[in-house]
Amino acid sequence: MNDADDPALAVGADAFTDQGAGLEVAVVGAGAIGATTAYDLAREGAAVTLYDSGRVASGATGRAAGICYDAFADGLDAELAGEAIERFRTLSGDDTFPFVECPYVWLAREGDIDRADAIRDQIQRMQDNGVIALEMDGDALADRFPALRTDDVAVAGIAGAAGYADPAAYTACLAAAATGAGATLETDTPVDVRTDPARVIRPDGTVHEVDAVVVTAGARTKALLADAGISLAVKPYRVQALIADGDLAEPMCYDATGGFYLRPHANGVLVGDGTENREADPDSYDRNAGSTFTADIRDRVAHRVPGLADGGLERAWAGLCTATPDRDPLVGAVRDGVYVATGFQGHGFMRAPAVGQRLAREICGGSGIDAFDPTRFDGDEAFDVVDGMSLNPN
Ligand SMILES: Cc1cc2nc3c(=O)[nH]c(=O)nc-3n(C[C@H](O)[C@H](O)[C@H](O)COP(=O)(O)OP(=O)(O)OC[C@H]3O[C@@H](n4cnc5c(N)ncnc54)[C@H](O)[C@@H]3O)c2cc1C
Incomplete structure (x- = not known):
């Protein structure tokens, strides 16, 4: 698929920039977050490989309800959710995915x-x-x-x-749009992550050395990073x-x-x-x-x-x-060249269009989302799992 053929690129997408030119990035996990991040990195000019151990959207995304809203009391949450809703509206359509x-x-x-x-x-x-x-x-x-x-x-x-979308359809669209923007999609490829230097190990043992690894492996993120020697405060x-x-x-x-x-x-x-x-x-x-x-x-x-x-x-x-101690996600760098996005407490789909875009910008040298800095926890904190939709203050 080339850019001109790609539906998501044809619908209200911003112009390409080259902030990511020269960067080689591996995105591990093609759920809503990973597919969006890969798409935005590719649009920034990065050379992106999007890996998934199964199919696109075969994790939580393919099982999600698809509810989206901006009804967050916290200012940052509301800002991100508002950005995401706007993007759902812009990218959705007859040839992409419906947003109702x-x-x-x-x-x-x-x-x-x-x-x-x-x-x-x-x-x-x-x-x-x-x-x-x-x-x-x-x-x-x-x-x-x-x-x-x-x-x-x-x-x-x-x-x-507010509205709803089919999370698998959104994610398939964004993964296709990522390849349309130049990314490579490797499904049925469970990889391991290593640091210093950042790299992924493919199932056949070959090593893919990159400038950045982005771990968006949903519920498997914690184990994947633990194998790389990084503790994450997520359950x-x-x-x-x-x-x-x-x-x-x-x-x-x-x-x-x-x-x-x-x-x-x-x-x-x-x-x-x-x-x-x-x-x-x-x-x-x-x-x-x-x-x-x-x-x-x-x-x-x-x-x-x-x-x-x-x-x-x-x-x-x-x-x-995935839950975190403060119910805010972990989004950003955990080591040199190693980034993560997880811990969305049941609200990851509705925030994916905004979080993926913000994370891509951070990887390309922009600022991240300070409040979601994953290193705000040591990774060994004890905490209870709390229902993501409960009315506890956030
Ligand atoms: C029943 C249910 C209802 C939900 N309803 C909503 C809702 O209405 N609204 C909302 O906003 N959120 C909802 N959520 C939460 C939402 O599904 C998640 O927050 C979101 O999908 C997370 O996306 P992700 O990309 O981070 O992870 P995932 O979708 O889990 O993607 C991770 C991907 O990583 C891959 N992977 C794992 N290990 C490896 C490896 N070693 N190598 C390569 N790939 C790997 C997996 O195969 C998977 O495809 C719901 C969740 C569930 C379960």
Whole structure:
């Protein structure tokens, strides 16, 4: 595929720069983060090889729900999420991947005073940061979204800059666009990483010496870097999702009291959570959803969207997210020429278009995202895994 043929490059892409000219970079992991980083590095003129041990999007990205929003109370999170939404809108299209605009509602039920207060506080902070977020009570929510049960809602927030995409389609598009911009894609190639000098070792033992290695290997990032002598403060944890039959046009909704989220899906309604608050082993975790999760969650969904009460189960699955001690990701250099991007607490897809671009710029000599500096931790910190969508302050 050449640049002219490439759909993502044809849709509103910035002009190429040559900030990366002369740089040779290996990106390890072709999920949403790695594919975006590879694309942006290639556009900056770097010679990029994008490796994946399996197929493109065969990790968490291919199992993600695809929910995107800018409803973050923290200013930096909101800025990155806003950049990402804009980029989803720009890159999406009939020939690339669909990005479906859809409002995002998050709510707390009557009697859940702590979560209701947390939502009110979040909305205030979002508004202070320029994020378009509105507070509604149950009656106003009922008028706006008749599909939702609202008589038990104490308070809800609504973010308009939101929507959903198919994460695998986005990532396939960005990986193709990366090759269109000159990158080489090597799938079915599990590599090892070594430092001083930065290099990757291919399965046949050949060494690929580069100016920079970018480890975007999702839940395997920690083990991969441990083998290279680098400790990362990150823990993989298991989450679950399912698609139930049914019809819901809008909104996407996170019921904080009920502990689940849902969004419209072409085959019904996609529902998720089922978080396990303990470290999982990426090589041996159970990829199937548990029966407790599927039974419980359908009851809870029927409570929030009564029209979905009779929906049968189309499919259910599990995947791995990554947690950090402060719930902020680890993005940037960990050693000379070795970069990482992981620890997204279940919010990596929605931030990929912005994080990949920022990381590419850092590798090409620009500034990084200071607050996400991976070396802010030693790597041996003890910490609990906390659900990424919970209302804990961030
Ligand atoms: C059920 C579920 C629902 C989710 N819903 C959402 C959501 O709605 N919105 C959202 O923003 N986020 C969501 N997430 C989180 C999101 O999936 C992740 O944050 C994001 O996909 C991380 O992308 P990544 O590129 O960092 O990692 P991954 O997608 O895991 O990609 C890592 C890649 O590295 C490859 N790899 C591993 N080891 C090697 C090696 N040695 N050599 C070469 N390649 C290697 C893997 O094969 C894989 O393809 C969800 C996650 C799950 C599991």
